[in-house]
Amino acid sequence: MPLSTLLKKSAAFFIGIIISVFLIFFIYSQTLIVQMSNHSQRIINDLNDGANQAYSALARLNRNSFTECSTLNLLTMRKLQFEANDIKDIGFFDGNKIICTTGVGELEIPISEGQFDKKIDGHEFWFGHKLKTFDGTVEGVVIKSGRYNVVLSFNTLLVKHHEFTNYEIVALINDQPKHLYGHDDIYKNETHNNRNNVQVGLLSHKLEFCGEQRFICVAIQQDNFTEYQKVPFTLVLMFILILSGVTALHVYDYIDRYMNSDKRRIQKGLEKHKFKPFYQPIVDLKSGKAVGCEMLARFKDSKGILYPDTFIPIVSELGASWQMTELLVTQAIHDLKGLELADNPIYLSINIFPKDINNGQVLKILDLIKDTPSNIEFTFEITEDEELDFAKAQEILNKLVVAGVNISIDDFGTGYSNMSQLQSFPIHTLKIDKSFIDEVETGAIRSTLIPNIVSIANKLHAEIVAEGVENILQVEELLKMDITLAQGWHYSKALSIRKFKHYLADNSDFNLS
């Protein structure tokens, strides 16, 4: 494998891995953000549930008409606390002082609560409350209504979230966050006017999420890829990355194959004019001088040469047959302009795709050739192809003939036509296929059929061109058979316009300036 290909393939491999890393990170990140938002919403829901529990407890207590901290009052308060899971303490007020609580009973010195933090739905809230109980300090929120208050414990409210520690709950009071619970310092007040704010980092994801009323907010920080430390996950990731690299190699190969495929090259070649006409001289057998040429398509692009046997079927499959012919004819007319007139016109023989005759595209040639010098005589070579629709072709070829175009049957003797079909065509020339000419000098069986072809041509009043003449012995034999014109490597292969000009200068009465 050449070094450049190896480098390109390695690059494709690593690009595949990099794309995969990005994709995995993106998917992971999106999933994590959704999980974190859901989790935040669940925390806020649990806090709301606690508040509702407190509201209903306060409503029930205030329905009683206790005015002092009687045994019955304390009993009622304790009974209610017992029923409500998240309530850790209930206090009873005389004026604005607490005179008894479920935890301590009647207070020796009544306590006065400070100014509440916020009033919501007629309830007063104190946040960040720390209540000392016999089994430790309770962090929570105090809610007061009427003559009672309740202390809600975050620990019990958020018991479902205990496995998840890296979060902070704050209350926004006059837009300033007040720490309520969890890790101090995670919430940075980034939400501004939005309900949530996501920060994606290489090492961690952070989400700040506020409840619908933008009053309680949760900030969650999650380290990235902690799962990576787990062996199976690492193995799966490595497998995915290698798979991505290998997939990228396949994609590279596929694109490379597509970009370098003959079909793609031909498509591009048609756009970028990579098809060029070459000219193979048609020679008068007696004088050895060129009387015309057959235009043969040649293709060359930066990747090299493609031969007609390869590109002709593909051009046809691409439906670009007329496009190619038109390009070539236009170029040929341009090439042959400046031809100095000899006594006779020069024949320019052009191969036409049968389908372009069937669909009448070929008639477009009349526009192309109408301004060409009259010393170029156009001949269209058609093959006796099964694709050719004889009935349709007859009508179209007649139009061409009327416009001065000659019709030539190419590869004659190898095709599908029968005599009656041929007679209905306005034929000017029969080109005897090379397979008849091969070994004519040794009297090969196939070559013995040539006189029959000559007699058919005579019946059709058509000229004959012998194709594929490769040596002087063949020339001599063909002369004996009264064949006048020939084409083949004995005279010349198909030439570029530059070489063809030289050829004409040495071997014809024409001159290309």
Ligand SMILES: Nc1nc2c(ncn2[C@@H]2O[C@H](COP(=O)(O)O[C@H]3[C@@H](O)[C@H](n4cnc5c(=O)[nH]c(N)nc54)O[C@@H]3COP(=O)(O)O)[C@@H](O)[C@H]2O)c(=O)[nH]1
């Ligand atoms: N519709 C179009 N068909 C085209 C066009 N250009 C070419 N073709 C057809 O492709 C087939 C192959 O053509 P090519 O490789 O160019 O071969 C031609 C000659 O180079 C070859 N030839 C000529 N003399 C000799 C010879 O002495 N020996 C030898 N071994 N080969 C020789 O024969 C081909 C010409 O064939 P033909 O057209 O039948 O006269 C071929 O079928 C082309 O027709 C195009 O522009 N349009």
